[in-house]
Amino acid sequence: MKVRTAVIPAAGLGTRFLPVTKSIPKEMLPIVDRPTVELNIEECVKAGIKRVVIVNGRNKPSIENHFDHNVELEAALTAKGKSEELEKLRWLTEDVEIVSVRQKRPLGLGHAVACAAPVAAGEPVAVLLGDDLVCSESPAIGDMMEHFETSGRGCIGVVRIDKKDSSKYGMVAPKELAPDGPWQVSSLVEKPAPQDAPSDLAIIGRYVLPAEIWPLLAELTPGVGGELQLTDALDVLARSRGLDAVEMVGERLDAGDVAGFILANVRYALLRPELKSRLVPALRKLIDG
Numbered sequence: 001m002k003v004r005t006a007v008i009p010a011a012g013l014g015t016r017f018l019p020v021t022k023s024i025p026k027e028m029l030p031i032v033d034r035p036t037v038e039l040n041i042e043e044c045v046k047a048g049i050k051r052v053v054i055v056n057g058r059n060k061p062s063i064e065n066h067f068d069h070n071v072e073l074e075a076a077l078t079a080k081g082k083s084e085e086l087e088k089l090r091w092l093t094e095d096v097e098i099v100s101v102r103q104k105r106p107l108g109l110g111h112a113v114a115c116a117a118p119v120a121a122g123e124p125v126a127v128l129l130g131d132d133l134v135c136s137e138s139p140a141i142g143d144m145m146e147h148f149e150t151s152g153r154g155c156i157g158v159v160r161i162d163k164k165d166s167s168k169y170g171m172v173a174p175k176e177l178a179p180d181g182p183w184q185v186s187s188l189v190e191k192p193a194p195q196d197a198p199s200d201l202a203i204i205g206r207y208v209l210p211a212e213i214w215p216l217l218a219e220l221t222p223g224v225g226g227e228l229q230l231t232d233a234l235d236v237l238a239r240s241r242g243l244d245a246v247e248m249v250g251e252r253l254d255a256g257d258v259a260g261f262i263l264a265n266v267r268y269a270l271l272r273p274e275l276k277s278r279l280v281p282a283l284r285k286l287i288d289g
């Protein structure tokens with residue numbers, strides 16, 4: 001079955017980025033000159049997804065506005081013949097349908113994804129967490145969709161981490177200890193202490209899930225931190241229908257805290273030749289003093 005819909009949870013308060021997130025949603029903070037959520041949605045569009053459900057909180061109309069026409073701006077750019085700038089905006093309104101749903105209470109990631117059920121229940125779904133950016137030639141979620149569409153099995157994106165950091169991630173117990181994936185998932189545990197981590201394979205924010213996930217999300221009970229955890233629903237899925245873990249091929253950037261966000265900005269800026277030529281000498285000078 002084809003994956004047509006992606007879900008992007010975006011209802012968090014962004015407290016790590018206060019004060020800027022008092023008035024600007026975290027998802028709208030720029031990586032160079034594009035909001036992070038635009039990078040996530042571009043990844044979806046490149047993978048052939050046509051509909052993205054944004055699970056919004058209060059005060060986040062700017063995400064929806066970004067994917068809607070700005071008539072005055074477009075008229076002004078047209079009048080000035082600024083076709084390059086218009087082209088940068090075109091796909092935002094033409095290539096993807098954005099559906100906004102509300103997560104009315106912050107009950108956890110599993111609950112956030114479940115809020116998309118009125119739009120997507122009954123069909124397979126891709127889930128992208130905005131803090132995780134994957135810098136790669138082909139869209140990371142697209143490779144996972146291919147895996148799902150050929151094998152019929154849901155899959156989660158994983159990276160190898162130092163086990164001392166396991167309490168920041170959902171951790172995978174693979175069925176077999178093969179050095180390279182994809183691995184069949186035996187079970188999953190959310191944010192275990194290092195001594196309890198079943199492997200060094202950590203879930204990053206990319207998931208392609210079969211339609212069977214929806215009832216499992218609806219039945220979630222509070223897990224780690226008292227929250228309804230997506231990882232817990234995936235654990236049930238792994239033990240019943242089966243689930244695979246796929247190692248991410250691209251470079252994964254964690255833009256979820258201030259230092260990671262700044263590094264992601266530097267990384268994406270260095271990919272642009274016109275910026276790289278100015279930035280490299282300036283950064284060297286800054287660092288070397």
Ligand code: G1P
Nearest residue numbers: 109132168169170203204205231
């Ligand atoms: C969430 C998931 C966790 C996953 C992580 C990846 O945690 O619950 O399983 O490893 O994203 O970024 P969060 O970072 O939202 O606490």
